[in-house]
Amino acid sequence: METTARRPGRPSDPRIDEQLLRGTQDLLVEQGYERLTMDAVAQRCGASKATIYRRWPSKAALVVAAAAAALQAPDVPDTGDLRTDLLECGRAYLQREGRDSQILAAVMSASRYDPALRDAAQHALGAPFGNLFEQVLSRAVDREGVSAVVDVPTLAQVFPAIAYQQVAAQGRLITEQDVVRVVDGVLLPALAAQATFAAGARR
Incomplete structure (x- = not known):
């Protein structure tokens, strides 16, 4: 019987994704792209930087994902x-x-x-x-x-x-x-x- 390979680690929680994207959107509005940091997003959302990097490999990727969530x-x-x-x-x-x-x-x-x-x-x-x-x-x-x-x-x-x-x-x-x-x-x-x-x- 064939099974589908599962990615290692816990599955992504959509609620955490939404929280991180919302926090990034808020920081973009408040501070702009240049001053926004992964540390600031982590602090705003009460998450670790590792949690963010598991989802988005860079600041640019995170910011674009946050913008895309708002602008469909x-x-x-x-x-x-x-x-x-x-x-x-x-x-x-x-x-x-x-x-x-x-x-x-x-x-x-x-x-x-x-x-x-x-x-x-x-x-x-x-x-x-x-x-x-x-x-x-x-x-x-x-x-x-x-x-x-x-x-x-x-x-x-x-x-x-x-x-x-x-x-x-x-x-x-x-x-x-x-x-x-x-x-x-x-x-x-x-x-x-x-x-x-x-x-x-x-x-």
Whole structure:
């Protein structure tokens, strides 16, 4: 009879995970990434550093996990209208004043100077949100008559790149006006231009 191999040690307790992530979020808001330490998280949560390191191998990994727990991407929109779906993708980046926006700002600002944090944040935070645009644009190519020559991966990165620049470099939150400006002024015109170019090339 085949059995599933069990990892050594006691199984992870979700309650402890949640407590550690919550404590890390609080310290990010209070102190920022640079001043946050594993010792401070351990003290805040009444845990040992060994407990933390069993779950996350580094400060960057812990902070990104804490941010990802607070900032989860929504489902891919599918309203039947391309513009509306793109607007909904952009609205996923809206961060009202408050705790979640402070967590995001702390991570994004620090990631400019910390390659390990930047790479981890891109994988855990950036990719799920950027995937919203890629799936909507890919679907438009498949079923909405948008030309198959459209460079979906590049267009899908336009809004995330603008959002990162605005939040990380300028310290400004994404607004509804930003969403409409990029969708109506960049993405939809780019789709139309690529489709026109493709049609001309086929003549």
